[in-house]
Amino acid sequence: MDKQLISRGTSRTPLPRFMLWILPWVAMLGIGLYAIFLCLSKGLNQTNMDNRFSFGLWIYLDLTVIALGAGAFFTGFLLYILKRKELKAVINSAVTIGFICYSGAVAVLAVDVGQPLRAWFTFWHPNVHSMLAEVTFCITCYLIVLIIEYIPVVLKNRRIKNVPSMLVFEFELHKLMVVLAAVGTFLSFFHQGSLGGLYGVLVGRPFAFRPALGIWPTTFFLFIISAAAVGPSFILLTTWLTSKISRKQLVKPEVLQDLGKISGSILIFYIILKTVDTIFWINSVHALGFSPAGFFRIQEFGTWILFLEIVVLGLVPAILLLSNRVRQNTTLLVLSATLACAGIVLNRYVMTIQTLALPTLPFDQFLSYSPSWQEVATFLAVIAYGMLVYSFSFRYLTLFPQEREIQSV
Amino acid sequence: METNHTSPRYGMVIDVDRCTGCGNCMVACAVENNVPPADPKATERTGTTWMRVSKLENGLPFPENRSVYLPVSCQQCDHHTPCVSVCPQNAVEYDTESGIVAQIPVRCFGCRYCVTACPYHARYYNWWDPVWPEGMEKTLNPDVSTRMRGVVEKCNFCHGRLQAARAKAAAEGRRTIADAEYVPACGESCPTHAIHFGNLSDPNSDVSMLSKDKRAFRLLEELGTEPKVYFLSEQDWVHAIVKNKISTELKGHGNG
Amino acid sequence: MLSLVFAYAWSTGNIIFLGAFFTIVAIIVATLVTTTLRTLRALRANAAEAIRWKSDFHDMPSSSRTCRHVFTGEFERRVCNNEFNCNGCEQHALLLAQQNAAAMPVNAQMNPGFALPLDRLYSRGHTWTKQNTDGTYVIGVDDFAARLIGTPSAIDLPAIGTRLSINGSAWNFKKGETSVRMLSPLEGEVVETSDGAQGWYLRVQPLSADVKTGHLLRGAEVGPWIQREFDRLQNYLADPKIGLTLPDGGMPVRDFTAEFPEKDWDAIYSTLLLEP
Amino acid sequence: MLKPGLLRFLAGLFFSLVIGWYVFPYALYEKFEQPIQFSHKVHTGETGGLSCTDCHEIKSDGRFSGIPALEKCASCHSSAIGTSSQEKILVDEYVSKNREIPWLIYAKQPQNVYFSHASHVKLAALECTECHGSHGSSDSLRPFQRNRISGYSRDIWGSTMSRINRASWDGAKMDDCENCHDRRHVANTCLKCHK
Amino acid sequence: MQFVGGSALGLLFTPIPWKVLNDSAIWTQNWPWIPAPLTGEFTSFGTTCTLCQSACGMRARSVGKQPVSLSGIPGHPFNNGSLCTAGILAHHLRYHPSRLRQPIKFLPGTGYGTPLSSTTVVDEISRCLNGNRGPVVILDGRPGRTASALFGQLGEAHPAVRYIPMSAPAFDVLHTMSDAPLGPLGYDIDGARLLVNFGAPLFDAWGTPSRASKVMDTRASKTQTVIHVEALCSRSASRSDQWIAARPGSEALLALSLACVMIEEKLYSAAAARTIGDFGEFSDYIRTFSPEAVSGASGVRPETIRTTARAFASQSPALAIVGNDASYETCAAVMALNILAGTVGHTGGVARRNAIPDAAVFPSSGVRAVSLHDVPDHSICTLIIDESLSGCTLSDALLEKKLVPKDATIISLSPFVTSRPYCTQYVVPSTVMFETMSDVPGPIDAAVSSLAVSAAVLQAPDGMMDAVQFAQMLGRALGSTTASGTTEELVKQRVAAIHASKRGTVFAPSTGVSTALQQCASADELWSALAEGGCWMDDAARGDNAPAAMTLMNAFRAAQISLPQSHNVDQLFVVPFAETTIYNGTPVSPLLSKVSQESGLRLSLRQAYVNPATAMARSVANGETISLTTKNGSMTVQAKVDASVMPDVIFVSIAGSRESSVSAHSAHDVRLLCNVNENGSFSSTPVSLQKVTA
Structure with missing residues (x-):
């Protein structure tokens, strides 16, 4: 049965070995589901969040996975709208990763809110001025889009496509994929931006607050651009990792180099904007009467973090990725992509955790927060869920259409 | 968010030189607003105290160390209210008839974005189901609804008292109420009368005049949120610390 | 929502925000509805098999999609992107007009030893068809496919009356765990089936007088084609350590599957018999 | 092939519609009979001569006393006035035992609602009938219907989801309050009606 | 398949998904396990708080009879509209989860008790009382009530019974210095021009919650100066005109040093000095405590001591006061100051007040004031305690000294479990405020007598006893006669006696003003004023009531005050610390968590104030756990780093600790770590501090 599900012409590890591979992830998912059950039945007192650190690991996780999942929309945009045909080699994988990231994020959000049964109020009574309403609308829509985009990948499974209606549906849906890609790009633009705006609009948090360009704070645009920059890097990274783990060449090397080049050119653009934004921010908080250096006075969040974010994990990978010679070398290429991804992981960390840790009132103190095991387990459950979905997808679906051709040569 | 200037804009002026930090306002508030007792695991950071008395120190060592107490509740921001604009489902609203920033817990779904947005830490999320010892639920105030776990709540200037005062006025055929008819529980319970309350739109009210006093200051005024809670102090160091934003000059780690 | 929700105001923010939201919802719904309607229409029109071919075609490696004009030497390298639908191919029409088919030599030595009579037309999926005197067509598998599959464990034939479409599924061979789909070389209704003892499997009544056979290989194309196919097969069967060798002095054996049981026959069938 | 498919499809559709529109609304509500079949008609108008405010009064502090306490009933019904079975229940079960009558209140507001x-x-x-309709001239009390999920009284929430055939006083959903406020140009802020 | 598809589509066009979505959201808004407030008629009534001795007038807003919130009665002579933090929560006391529901018997040394039925406990108590084992001592935590009078009657009537009303420790000492009985004493705080306060939380609701407000209001007119002596800049210290930071335990030395300066510089009242029989001996004794000698131990500069002494002598009337938890030594030294200043028996000093004029009804009330100090050591076999929670600090160490070792029985009437590990103990559950009619006398250290009434509005739970019933029960058990009748009847008799005396003023909440009692037409009118939260206040005692003859060394021979040999600069000391004396240790309401556990405004149980320098020297950060070890044991507490406390002194909270059962070295209560001196008070104890790493 297992063999009947694996795409023709691709070889996969024997079933027992695959089971061994997924076992730890299933265990991780199980523990995480128990933690989620605790949080839903007993309330969020199971977490270490509090009234001062009201967003914690989960929101950070959401921001990060959604940023990394940006590869889905951006690859779709490049492939379907800008017709970069070579990206066809990774689009299925990108869609799967996008689907995993977004569905994981939404699942965690459902645990993170205190009254999940009332979450639909946002749709019925939306406050259009709220960045979170924008995020909710866009993420919900985009998750639906991603599900619809993921459906054809599933329907292409060897057994499923034998059913004529499934086959025809997939075929017809695929013809309209350009529409979905366009909608997805639009939605992604907005919610990546809104997630940035989430912090940028906080008047009460001078560390995160940014002046508005039009109706959105600058973080809105920075988040879009950074997500677009790092999305391809993450696809590159996951493709390389999958290839390493499965010990198979999945795409032609040019595809990875291409992804690196795209990533690098947007990243350099982002770093310039981020630098300009930082300079403006320093001036504006100074004008408010705050000492800009004061925000970086605590050791854990010293100025080194700014240097690390902008230079080491921003400028350096951007320059590396833009170099032809670096891209030819797989090790360097993957390393640069890793740095770029680490950069966005750090950026989202700073925006979420540092923003909350810094005091605002004169009698406040610096706050620390460490997640409870329930938070960590839930976090890991999302990782495990992603690994499982991706592992099964990789085994039974065609994530890398080039794989077969490469194998047959 | 237009403010109707013919309707009252309630505000508070707290004389910190009179505040002894006794905590009456905190417990009176909890009694009035049906705030539950602490869960055994609750801490300073997970507890619910709509009014919280914080200590502001001059930063000098013993015995020159001096401190004042600042009772901080929702500052009822009048402009760019940080929490109103962020709520995705309109559970937070600027009440145009009183200037009170309203939190509607039954609309809230507990995303805590407003908690993050509030620079005054005046918003409280219900981390636990509210539990009262057996029988004590009989002492709950019928003018205020109880809240459930998983929603955010905060000070609303004892709006239940405003409603009661309005109902009494209505029974007498009046559409307006006098300042003295409506005083929040914290103001009523303050043994040193440090808390003044009234209509800021009325230039002759006690609070209007005190808010223009040269001793008056507000918290984080430079953020432009126009809080309707003023503080009074004659002590220069209090003004200096509030203005100089000592907070960014971090002294150390703490659970604050 | 909207005016259903009380206190809803037609403010600019609301209009833009909710307008965008509903546009997107409408697009998503429209996409799904369109897809569903199109699916139903295609199913009703019995176009499933045609669509399967269209869909499968692009999933095949480019080596499986070599243009027929490469076999004739007209091109060094050309990959078909037109689902082997030569009738609809401008290049094909152009080339047909230029050459004299009869003048092309039968390049017999290209054939590595398969019996491929030229009295019939070959599909790229290794089925052939031949017109009977009564106007019906018989369909069988060519020598290449027959040797590839050897003795099937079962044959899954269509019911009488089933309509076949060009390059749609005709019947399935079962070989151990794997199943091999054979492509129909032409359009028509199955009027008779056989177990292959007579050399054919299906007898088909064309649906119209104008039987489309233009896409089928014939004559001089067959030899180079089968040579190429044999090369691809050898590629698969080669021991990666030793290189290319062939049992039987380079002559095709009767049953490749039996000869090389360790090979991934599922993948080989899939590639050579055009079922990705 | 499609025909029977379509039929099955329509059958499913029909099945859902029947369950959804007839069975579900019926099953959703729990019915309770009132402890006494009180007749407003007997007490008011020509026969009784009482007005609404004789029993349902507004106190001087603006609070509404709602359904009168037993004391009020007992002031007339210390012993049976008539011979009706309901009155016998009143006198025997409640007045003589000095037990408050456990009325089920149709229009009881949710805890988070403030209404003056x-x-x-x-x-x-406003006239009483504006919101309470002809309740004051009814001869008997309808069964109290309680939503099994939300716990709310059905009369407050209207008879049907679509609110078809709804009398103006039938139910008072948040929308109804807001509609009326809007018509009369009264503020519709949250704190107006929530506590 | 098609059927399922059809039903799925059809479902969307029925109310089911939408209604379920909607109703489930409404369900979360009305979770059945979240209580809803009562509904009913909204009323209000006045009453008097009985939580402590301050007798504040309070107004309760209520649903039916059930109070839902409390506020002070404006204009009330005691509290003028203010309540303390506990008073605001008094209506929760009834529902406190640790309230005792059933009588309980504790076995010695275990800390564990077994519940008893009401009838069994009465039988057991009778057996104890009639065991002929020795004297039965009745300790009355709040003298001046009707129940007190009944206890007094028992003491009169039964030869084996000794009735001891609790009194202010400072006045106990003052009594021993006087050659003739002084009668009831009180601080005339409002009348003093200069107040030297040795650690009493004067502006933290000590005595009355309205004092801080009053001082602030009159500060501009400068009618009174307050000098506060304490080791930390407490709420009271920071509100006073001057704060003298003295090392804990050095208060007595400091007071004697002030006395020394007064004598050295002849600043004392000559008239007062004439009445002191042993003035010479005292002068010699006190010379050891010169400002220079005391400065090292107290950390106060000699000039400060001299200036203070001069101010105390010049700004007459000047009054020195101590808190109720002060040590015997401190009390003696501080009272000596008052005697030297000549303010004992004068307005603005230690006033001698008149007793409540109800002697006609209860002949025993107010007589034979015996102090626990006067009882011979190890003599009490049976001890009966009433109102142990109401504010008088009952020293466990002192009690232990007075009880027969290992074999004593304690019977207490209390709403909560109070367990004393060294004896058999019966705890009889008592009624609490709002459940019982009670008369409320003013504070034991008030300048004038007063009486108010707290009414019963709610039904007491079964098996609860009020103090009058308890006294009557004891009477029956001892075979003595006590006045019979319900509490209300007895209190009404008292009120009638007061009305008959025509003394004092009465405050009526309905009008908000106090009027002379003469204008009160009838006893019923006085009763109704009291029943709605009013109070009767006696007139101040007239004329000069200065004691005629004093012998100061009576107290100082017992006090054993000596200068410390040397002071080790690195030594840490631990001090039990109660932030407010009123409700610390008394469970009033779980909502008190707001001011401690949930906000950190005040110390919670097992928290300690540590100076930043002290903390830094031991690498302890705010909020970290530290372990404190003395020679008596060790305990872990959470460090609250606070610059307002003295370096090298650890102030450990005693809040809430009375609830927990205590036994030596189990270290729930910091008092178990501290050294106890001869007279039963805690001395500041050397301690070592370790940071606890998790």
Whole structure:
């Protein structure tokens, strides 16, 4: 049965070995589901969040996975709208990763809110001025889009496509994929931006607050651009990792180099904007009467973090990725992509955790927060869920259409 | 968010030189607003105290160390209210008839974005189901609804008292109420009368005049949120610390 | 929502925000509805098999999609992107007009030893068809496919009356765990089936007088084609350590599957018999 | 092939519609009979001569006393006035035992709702019938229907989801309050009606 | 398949998904396990708080009879509209989860008790009382009530019974210095021009919650100066005109040093000095405590001591006061100051007040004031305690000294479990405020007598006893006669006696003003004023009531005050610390968590104030756990780093600790770590501090 599900012409590890591979992830998912059950039945007192650190690991996780999942929309945009045909080699994988990231994020959000049964109020009574309403609308829509985009990948499974209606549906849906890609790009633009705006609009948090360009704070645009920059890097990274783990060449090397080049050119653009934004921010908080250096006075969040974010994990990978010679070398290429991804992981960390840790009132103190095991387990459950979905997808679906051709040569 | 200037804009002026930090306002508030007792695991950071008395120190060592107490509740921001604009489902609203920033817990779904947005830490999320010892639920105030776990709540200037005062006025055929008819529980319970309350739109009210006093200051005024809670102090160091934003000059780690 | 929700105001923010939201919802719904309607229409029109071919075609490696004009030497390298639908191919029409088919030599030595009579037309999926005197067509598998599959464990034939479409599924061979789909070389209704003892499997009544056979290989194309196919097969069967060798002095054996049981026959069938 | 498919499809559709529109609304509500079949008709108008405010009064502090306490009933019904079975229950079960009558209140507001009869009656001069309709002239009390999920009284929430055939007083959903406020240009802020 | 598809589509066009979505959201808004407030008629009534001795007038807003919130009665002579933090929560006391529901018997040394039925406990108590084992001592935590009078009657009537009303420790000492009985004493705080306060939380609701407000209001007119002596800049210290930071335990030395300066510089009242029989001996004794000698131990500069002494002598009337938890030594030294200043028996000093004029009804009330100090050591076999929670600090160490070792029985009437590990103990559950009619006398250290009434509005739970019933029960058990009748009847008799005396003023909440009692037409009118939260206040005692003859060394021979040999600069000391004396240790309401556990405004149980320098020297950060070890044991507490406390002194909270059962070295209560001196008070104890790493 297992063999009947694996795409023709691709070889996969024997079933027992695959089971061994997924076992730890299933265990991780199980523990995480128990933690989620605790949080839903007993309330969020199971977490270490509090009234001062009201967003914690989960929101950070959401921001990060959604940023990394940006590869889905951006690859779709490049492939379907800008017709970069070579990206066809990774689009299925990108869609799967996008689907995993977004569905994981939404699942965690459902645990993170205190009254999940009332979450639909946002749709019925939306406050259009709220960045979170924008995020909710866009993420919900985009998750639906991603599900619809993921459906054809599933329907292409060897057994499923034998059913004529499934086959025809997939075929017809695929013809309209350009529409979905366009909608997805639009939605992604907005919610990546809104997630940035989430912090940028906080008047009460001078560390995160940014002046508005039009109706959105600058973080809105920075988040879009950074997500677009790092999305391809993450696809590159996951493709390389999958290839390493499965010990198979999945795409032609040019595809990875291409992804690196795209990533690098947007990243350099982002770093310039981020630098300009930082300079403006320093001036504006100074004008408010705050000492800009004061925000970086605590050791854990010293100025080194700014240097690390902008230079080491921003400028350096951007320059590396833009170099032809670096891209030819797989090790360097993957390393640069890793740095770029680490950069966005750090950026989202700073925006979420540092923003909350810094005091605002004169009698406040610096706050620390460490997640409870329930938070960590839930976090890991999302990782495990992603690994499982991706592992099964990789085994039974065609994530890398080039794989077969490469194998047959 | 237009403010109707013919309707009252309630505000508070707290004389910190009179505040002894006794905590009456905190417990009176909890009694009035049906705030539950602490869960055994609750801490300073997970507890619910709509009014919280914080200590502001001059930063000098013993015995020159001096401190004042600042009772901080929702500052009822009048402009760019940080929490109103962020709520995705309109559970937070600027009440145009009183200037009170309203939190509607039954609309809230507990995303805590407003908690993050509030620079005054005046918003409280219900981390636990509210539990009262057996029988004590009989002492709950019928003018205020109880809240459930998983929603955010905060000070609303004892709006239940405003409603009661309005109902009494209505029974007498009046559409307006006098300042003295409506005083929040914290103001009523303050043994040193440090808390003044009234209509800021009325230039002759006690609070209007005190808010223009040269001793008056507000918290984080430079953020432009126009809080309707003023503080009074004659002590220069209090003004200096509030203005100089000592907070960014971090002294150390703490659970604050 | 909207005016259903009380206190809803037609403010600019609301209009833009909710307008965008509903546009997107409408697009998503429209996409799904369109897809569903199109699916139903295609199913009703019995176009499933045609669509399967269209869909499968692009999933095949480019080596499986070599243009027929490469076999004739007209091109060094050309990959078909037109689902082997030569009738609809401008290049094909152009080339047909230029050459004299009869003048092309039968390049017999290209054939590595398969019996491929030229009295019939070959599909790229290794089925052939031949017109009977009564106007019906018989369909069988060519020598290449027959040797590839050897003795099937079962044959899954269509019911009488089933309509076949060009390059749609005709019947399935079962070989151990794997199943091999054979492509129909032409359009028509199955009027008779056989177990292959007579050399054919299906007898088909064309649906119209104008039987489309233009896409089928014939004559001089067959030899180079089968040579190429044999090369691809050898590629698969080669021991990666030793290189290319062939049992039987380079002559095709009767049953490749039996000869090389360790090979991934599922993948080989899939590639050579055009079922990705 | 499609025909029977379509039929099955329609059968499913029909099945859902029947369950959804007939069975579900019926099953959703729990019915309770009132402890006494009180007749407003007997007490008011020509026969009884009482007005609404004789029993349902607004206190001087603006609070509404709602359904009168047993004391009020007992002031007339210390012993049976008539011979009706309902009155016998009143006198035997409640008045003589001095037990409060456990009325089920149709229009009881949810805990989070603030409603001042004083401002609606004294300031806005609304008639009782504006919201309570002809309840005051009814001869018997309808069964109290309680939503099994939300716990709310059905009469508050209207008879049907679509609110078809709904009398103006039938139910008072948040929308109804807001509609009326809007018509009369009264503020519709949250704190107006929530506590 | 098609059927399922059809039903799925059809479902969307029925109310089911939408209604379920909607109703489930409404369900979360009305979770059945979240209580809803009562509904009913909203009323209000006045009453008097009985939580402590301050007798504040309070107004309760209520649903039916059930109070839902409390506020002070404006204009009330005691509290003028203010309540303390506990008073605001008094209506929760009834529902406190640790309230005792059933009588309980504790076995010695275990800390564990077994519940008893009401009838069994009465039988057991009778057996104890009639065991002929020795004297039965009745300790009355709040003298001046009707129940007190009944206890007094028992003491009169039964030869084996000794009735001991609790009194202010400072006045106990003052009594021993006087050659003739002084009668009831009180601080005339409002009348003093200069107040030297040795650690009493004067502006933290000590005595009355309205004092801080009053001082602030009159500060501009400068009618009174307050000098506060304490080791930390407490709420009271920071509100005073001057704060003298003295090392804990050095208060007595400091007071004697002030006395020394007064004598050295002849600043004392000559008239007062004439009445002191042993003035010479005292002068010699006190010379050891010169400002220079005391400065090292107290950390106060000699000039400060001299200036203070001069101010105390010049700004007459000047009054020195101590808190109720002060040590015997401190009390003696501080009272000596008052005697030297000549303010004992004068307005603005230690006033001698008149007793409540109800002697006609209860002949025993107010007589034979015996102090626990006067009882011979190890003599009490049976001890009966009433109102142990109401504010008088009952020293466990002192009690232990007075009880027969290992074999004593304690019977207490209390709403909560109070367990004393060294004896058999019966705890009889008592009624609490709002459940019982009670008369409320003013504070034991008030300048004038007063009486108010707290009414019963709610039904007491079964098996609860009020103090009058308890006294009557004891009477029956001892075979003595006590006045019979319900509490209300007895209190009404008292009120009638007061009305008959025509003394004092009465405050009526309905009008908000106090009027002379003469204008009160009838006893019923006085009763109704009291029943709605009013109070009767006696007139101040007239004329000069200065004691005629004093012998100061009576107290100082017992006090054993000596200068410390040397002071080790690195030594840490631990001090039990109660932030407010009123409700610390008394469970009033779980909502008190707001001011401690949930906000950190005040110390919670097992928290300690540590100076930043002290903390830094031991690498302890705010909020970290530290372990404190003395020679008596060790305990872990959470460090609250606070610059307002003295370096090298650890102030450990005693809040809430009375609830927990205590036994030596189990270290729930910091008092178990501290050294106890001869007279039963805690001395500041050397301690070592370790940071606890998790």
